[in-house]
Amino acid sequence: MSLHQLIYLSKASRPLTSIDFLEILEVAKRNNASLGVTGSLFYNGGWFLQVLEGDVTVINSLYRRIEQDNRHEHTQIIYLEPANCRVFSRWTMNMINLETERGNKYDILADVIKAATKGGLVEGLSPAVKLLKVFSSDHFFQSVC
Numbered sequence: 001m002s003l004h005q006l007i008y009l010s011k012a013s014r015p016l017t018s019i020d021f022l023e024i025l026e027v028a029k030r031n032n033a034s035l036g037v038t039g040s041l042f043y044n045g046g047w048f049l050q051v052l053e054g055d056v057t058v059i060n061s062l063y064r065r066i067e068q069d070n071r072h073e074h075t076q077i078i079y080l081e082p083a084n085c086r087v088f089s090r091w092t093m094n095m096i097n098l099e100t101e102r103g104n105k106y107d108i109l110a111d112v113i114k115a116a117t118k119g120g121l122v123e124g125l126s127p128a129v130k131l132l133k134v135f136s137s138d139h140f141f142q143s144v145c
């Protein structure tokens with residue numbers, strides 16, 4: 001098992017409803033649990049950003065399946081690197097929809113997604129690195145190595 005983190009960006013192909021999000025999340029949780037995959041899905045302004053953590057072969061083939069999904073388009077990997085620890089060990093998948101939740105990470109997550117769509121940096125870091133940093137420095141997530 002070679003633990004890696006894959007982060008991709010994509011654009012919703014149509015306006016998605018809360019039912020769409022629930023369906024995506026339910027299937028993702030079920031499949032990812034059996035694949036040993038953890039991660040999180042973020043959504044704002046029609047853009048998805050998803051972190052997949054797991055064995056490199058597993059997350060690559062999962063990504064190839066996800067990119068075929070017609071609920072989104074223009075999928076683009078922005079980060080694929082080996083990792084010592086899982087940042088999202090608590091979640092086989094989780095969804096943070098910034099359009100409906102304004103949690104304590106709202107501002108930084110909105111900046112991360114915006115920078116990812118524009119190819120910019122966030123506080124001098126690539127959006128993917130910043131995203132991982134935001135969660136790995138949060139004690140709630142307790143990285144599992």
Ligand SMILES: Cc1cc2nc3c(=O)[nH]c(=O)nc-3n(C[C@H](O)[C@H](O)[C@H](O)COP(=O)(O)O)c2cc1C
Pocket residue numbers: 024027028029031032041048050062065066067068069071072093
């Ligand atoms: C933005 C987005 C993220 C998704 N994330 C996952 C995921 O993490 N894991 C997963 O199995 N399917 C995910 N899916 C759903 C897959 O594209 C696909 O519908 C699903 O894996 C099919 O599973 P099934 O063959 O068990 O029905 C996602 C879809 C979208 C649009």
